[in-house]
Amino acid sequence: MPGAEGKRFLDLGDRALDRVSGLVWEKTPSCASCTWKAALKACQDKGPGWRLPDVKELRSLVDDKQSSCPMWDRTVFGALCPSPPYFWSSTPVPWSTSSAFDVSFNGGSVGGNHVDDGNGVRCVRAGPFGNIIFSDDFESYTVGSLPTAGG
Secondary structure (H helix, E strand, O other): OOOOOOOOEEEOOOEEEEOOOOEEEEOOOOEEEEOHHHHHHHHHOOOOOOEOOOHHHHHOOOOOOOOOOOOOOHHHHOOOOOOOOEEEEEEEOOOOOOEEEEEEOOOOOEEEEEOOOOEEEOOEEEOOOOEEEEOOOOOOEEEEOOOOOOO
């Protein structure tokens, strides 16, 4: 992205905009160790548009340049390795009615886990939401009001 100087994420306070996917991620996990159903509910309860990411979206956060946990952008999501280092996706495992895919931020792998086990939860929403106007260098932004009907 021109002018972004290699920075993939834009800090929006308690959220981060992924300039590659256009998704907005919460920076602090909603839950450190929740069941899959609790994870789905935790994201839904954040408000309109918030959801548990699918496995491809979640895997996109893995920074393969990191050699140890946590394998994500540490300037955005923190430098502490979560326990457990696995995070739920919304994607069910097709060959098991009692499992869903998760992503390990201790190795970058994708696996299936029983829905009653406890994993971390990082919610996502489509973005940019509202009317975000970026500066030419993508280093700053303003949030304007959404257009209203008739004006």
